[in-house]
Amino acid sequence: MENMQCPAEDVAILASVARDICPFPDYNPSPLFVDMLSINSSLHLRNHYREVQSSLTPKQLEDFTQGLRTTFGRQGKVTLGGVGVVALSLAVLFDTLARQIRGEWVSDSGPIPGLFLKNMRGYYPPQVHTVSEYLRLVPYIANNPSRMVEESEKYLKKLIIQGRHLEKLGENHTMNEDITAVNEMVGSYFAGCLYLHLRRINNATVEELVISNRSRSPDVNFFHLNCDPEMADRQFLAELQKSENRIREAFNRCKPNHERKAKTWLLYVAQLQWLDVFTLPLYAFGYESPESMIAHREDFDLKADALGKWT
Template sequence: MKMGSTFCPADNISHMSSVARDVCPFPDYTPNPLFTNMLSVNSSLQLKHHYTAVQSSLNPKQLEDFTKSLRSTFGREGRVSYGGVGVVALSLAVLFDTLAKQAKGEQVSDSGPIPGLFIKDLRGYYPPHVHTVSEYLRLVPHIANNPTRMKEETERYIKLLTIDDQKLENLGENNMFAMQEDVPLLNVVHGKWFANNLKVHFLRLKNATADELVHSKERPPAVITFNLNCDPETADKDFKAHVQRSDSHTQEAFQKYMTKLKPWLLQVAELEWLNTMFHLACEIGMDDDLKVAQRGDFDLKANALGKWAE
């Protein structure tokens, strides 16, 4: 599949990755669907589906509490400016998940990285972009219907994400190793992807065009460290045995992609990581004119499954 000038590969290694993880668990590099769905040109429809799914997961009492919380945030009309598109749609999706958890009696932190939204780092390290994006998404529901505040805060967070880039550049060689590892690097890419969509939203607020949008053209480091929870050389024999017992798709992928230059399990992790990077590049490279042209508000009241009490 091709979008613009960026080639987007098919996910033809998933069968092999599943077998590899059974032998040697390694991080799941797959982006959270909220990112890919809410920052796409189909965001309004995706948000409506997500809103319905979240409400449907609640019992009557939980749904009542959930709806009451939304109404206390957005008021009687229940409309959210630009709520159906881009970063505002993403903020609403995160809010729906948060309020649903609270309605079920779960504790949800109101600071730090938004749980589940980024690639999980088992050591708990997240680049500064993750914290900045999380702050903005938590803020948006409280300012979405205030055009002046939205414009001011969006511009401020665009600058903050630029500062986050500078922080990484200033780490120095002794501290840069973390940013050459698989999970932190992907989370930085998520931050840059979000920053681009934040700029798109700012252009919408200014009634501007995509001509003013500037993309980051940075490339990942040449050497990337992959953290596997096993000794890949020792586990390769077990992996090969699992492949031989697997279906034809897995065996075909093994024959097509695996070489003898390095451990097979390490190659699988690298392939999945690169596949994810290509998919993210496809999303980032979508038609900017089309994305900036989106203007859809979101009607919480009209799409509510529970009673939007007056």
């Protein structure tokens, strides 16, 4: 990043001003990724579960509950369902089941809707398809320990191979774009969480827990700025001059310490927000130590949090 002293709050303020003038994507991935893969995953999942149920009519809620009973049985317990990749899979299942009950068409293949940044060209890196496939499978194997280990190891290996392939492409200066790069990062982040999930299942020791904190920010050749950047740049600077103090102060804090590489201020702000996303894996877990990461093992009780009649 060209200015490491620029707080995320300031970036968000400037991005809000810039988007009103020259729309560009919101690079933040779905909140489900950060929420369900964090130390507070169980709380986030319970809240999400209740929100989805509360959005349904009584008849729809009855069908929703029946769908979960069919998948998980009368006990309604999901092994490690309150933490990590299993929590994320449950959140996806709740959303998918609710859409189907409302009569919406939901594809059972391809990228999970709303979970990744939408690419208008329709291209998604291979990791997106692998993560989506795995998350759709998990509810049906979560309570089968041997199958869960087998499938998780298989998908983790696939994600690692795909990540290495993408790194090699980057070394060869393959053209990349802002949205694709974020989706690649999310795939790599998920691979680390899947590795942690396997360590939890196998009751690994701290010495066996080796997760790479490497956060690679690939060179991006194209940003989706839906305007004439140079013309919009003049409007952006004019808007800053008449804006309130907190916005001007944010701009001053975020000015680069040396000559900026971006051709326009609009592009510079877009790059700042895009780069912020690549810091997510550094703090999203929220764990104080490796010991707490392994010790965080929570099943999820669908029956206890059901708003509808379970039996």
